[in-house]
Amino acid sequence: MSAKLLEGRPIAERIKQELRLEIQRRGIQPVLSSILVGENGGAESYLRAQKKLSESLGISYQFHKLNTDTSESALIEFIQKLNNDKKINGIILQMPLPAHIDGRKMSNYILPEKDVEGMHPANIGKLLFNQAKIIPCTAAAVMELISSTSVDLYGKDVVVVGHSEIVGKPLALLLLEKLATVTVCHIGTSKRGKLEEHLRRAEVLIVAVGKPNLIKGPWVREGSIVIDVGINRVGDKIVGDVEFDQAAKRASWITPVPGGVGPLTATLLMRNLIESAKP
């Protein structure tokens, strides 16, 4: 392997230290409130990790578990109660919600200034105008990883694979703000057999699809930066979307999976919370 590993943990540790100092300096105790509707074992272990991280930074963490049969109107009422509580700085509605609840619609009831995931239309709108204080965490994690390489994005050919609302689309906006030349590939690109052609040009490649080995090693441009957001369980292993060993022979930087983007996202959620706690 010739690429250097782009690991998320050391960057997360630096940001956590900055956040601890900021909380101490401002003498605040931010409050994060998390709502889970129904049973979801996976989400519950994620929430325990979120609680542990919050408390290690000096953030108070509230967990609300509502019954599976909670109606949309009852959930809206609950969200509004948290919106009106001045002590609460951030609200997270854990997805997925039970089938009878429209998750997109519910998220829009969270006040934009308490939407620490940065997915409220008002926050996405601010991202478009480069005025966002709260940035979707996974996209922000990718930007932190690129920034840690000290490579200037100005005019660079950057290819994003995946155009989801939580990763690909906000990322494209953040990259444009750096004046990168951004290409966003998606299922249409693959179906037309054009993915390789775009990837071969990529000085920076970011992949967020959720399909193991979608990106073949030989497609990776020599000397490029490769950020693999994908998380896929294959047997008892977690892998990304990129053929890691082959890609690592060609790239100059590459994220491991696990250990690249993942460890940074939860920390950046906390950074959004502390941003929300600013007067």
Ligand code: NDP
């Ligand atoms: P989505 O399923 O919402 O989006 C996947 C995207 O990939 C869509 O734009 C889809 O296009 C596109 N796509 C699907 N198949 C292909 C293909 N063959 N070629 C090109 N594009 C394709 O997923 P998310 O954005 O939520 O997540 C993507 C991956 O990132 C997942 O593995 C997820 O687990 C991981 N993830 C990791 C995080 C982390 O912290 N490390 C955080 C968030 C996500 P279309 O919709 O048109 O089919």
